[in-house]
Amino acid sequence: MTSAINLVFSNSKYLLLSAVIFSSMLVGLLILSEYVFINPYVVSHIPSGTEFGFVLIVAISALSALVLPMNIFRINTLKKSKQKMGGSVFGSVVGAAAGACSCGPIGFAVISTFGSVGATATAFLTNYEIPIRMIAVGILAVTYFTTVKSIKTECAFDPDL
Amino acid sequence: MNKLGVTLVVIVVVIVAGVAFSLYSPPSETANLDMGRTHGTISTAMGSPILGDPLAPITIVEFGDYQCEMCYRWFHTSKPLIVENYIETGKANLVFVDLAFLGRDSSKAAQATYCAEDQGRYWAFHDLLYNSQERVDDGWANSERLKAFAFSLDLDMELFDSCLDSGKYLKRIDYNIQQAKKHGVNSTPTFVVVGNDQEKQISGAQPFSVFKQILDTMV
Numbered sequence A: 001m002t003s004a005i006n007l008v009f010s011n012s013k014y015l016l017l018s019a020v021i022f023s024s025m026l027v028g029l030l031i032l033s034e035y036v037f038i039n040p041y042v043v044s045h046i047p048s049g050t051e052f053g054f055v056l057i058v059a060i061s062a063l064s065a066l067v068l069p070m071n072i073f074r075i076n077t078l079k080k081s082k083q084k085m086g087g088s089v090f091g092s093v094v095g096a097a098a099g100a101c102s103c104g105p106i107g108f109a110v111i112s113t114f115g116s117v118g119a120t121a122t123a124f125l126t127n128y129e130i131p132i133r134m135i136a137v138g139i140l141a142v143t144y145f146t147t148v149k150s151i152k153t154e155c156a157f158d159p160d161l
Numbered sequence B: 001m002n003k004l005g006v007t008l009v010v011i012v013v014v015i016v017a018g019v020a021f022s023l024y025s026p027p028s029e030t031a032n033l034d035m036g037r038t039h040g041t042i043s044t045a046m047g048s049p050i051l052g053d054p055l056a057p058i059t060i061v062e063f064g065d066y067q068c069e070m071c072y073r074w075f076h077t078s079k080p081l082i083v084e085n086y087i088e089t090g091k092a093n094l095v096f097v098d099l100a101f102l103g104r105d106s107s108k109a110a111q112a113t114y115c116a117e118d119q120g121r122y123w124a125f126h127d128l129l130y131n132s133q134e135r136v137d138d139g140w141a142n143s144e145r146l147k148a149f150a151f152s153l154d155l156d157m158e159l160f161d162s163c164l165d166s167g168k169y170l171k172r173i174d175y176n177i178q179q180a181k182k183h184g185v186n187s188t189p190t191f192v193v194v195g196n197d198q199e200k201q202i203s204g205a206q207p208f209s210v211f212k213q214i215l216d217t218m219v
Helices: A002-009 A012-032 A051-078 A085-097 A105-127 A129-155 B003-024 B069-077 B079-087 B104-117 B122-132 B143-152 B157-166 B170-182 B208-218
Strands: B058-064 B092-098 B190-195 B198-203
Touching: A002 A012, A002 A051, A002 A129, A012 A051, A012 A085, A051 A085, A051 A129, A085 A129, A105 A129, B058 B208, B069 B079, B069 B122, B079 B092, B079 B208, B092 B170, B104 B122, B104 B143, B104 B157, B104 B170, B122 B143, B143 B157, B190 B208, B198 B208
Parallel strands: B058 B092
Antiparallel strands: B058 B190, B190 B198
């Protein structure tokens, strides 16, 4: 497992990609979920009772930053199909979408544009924010293990070496 | 003591008792009758009664939705500190303007607060809603539950039910939503702090420290 990670991230291009994915997802989701504010002052705030939501955002960002570059490596280096990329992208998008609508500007725009259908979708994503994010973490974790297995098999390296 | 003396004593006692009662009774909540009420550039005529001293130099205009989780978060974290440090000390007051957009029960909940205002209990109903918030549109703020909240506050149920069922305040909510949109408010909670010929907008359930920083520069 460690060898697969070393193999991918020994290339600085993938390391940089991972850092960009992690930081942009983390900052974006923390702002959307109102753990970080940038206007009028930059300030972070984790109200009591919302700690688990914060941990899930960090987990989704970290797993996305791990899984997405590994799948891009598979596609670029091993010229494999993009099929397995779907799981990581899906997990990241689902994790990001949960709670992102809520009562923020995105939710307001969605409801203003799509009316009652938008309101229903927004209500669903808001009400089930935590379970949806947990499912996203699960999808990303499964994708991570299948990707590592796939890289090991396709590269046919001996992990003990 | 002659009759005149007794009458004078009674009158003095009544006056003293009246003054004492007015000084020691809790401040009553009066509905806003000023249809031209504005705070800065915002028309708050259709908003809530003013919480705090109406003559306070700063007004915090809150745009909110009773089903919004972030509004709930702000209500329980930052608001108590703002009330304690700025509203109860007469440095600021607060007006709530409805931006009821999240779900089908949002508008009904907002209307119910004005039905409670008819009986002088706007803020009690407002607080009860934020203390009872559950998931969006899961039934916690449907008509039956709103009536149950009114019952728990000992409101006149005949008046409240007829007010809520008639949709008496639907246009008031629509007006408030239009005010929010007119001022570019596109999320809840959003606050406009008005004072010293300035208007500063704060978006989101920001911590007390942010409000303190802004309010202290305006006091």
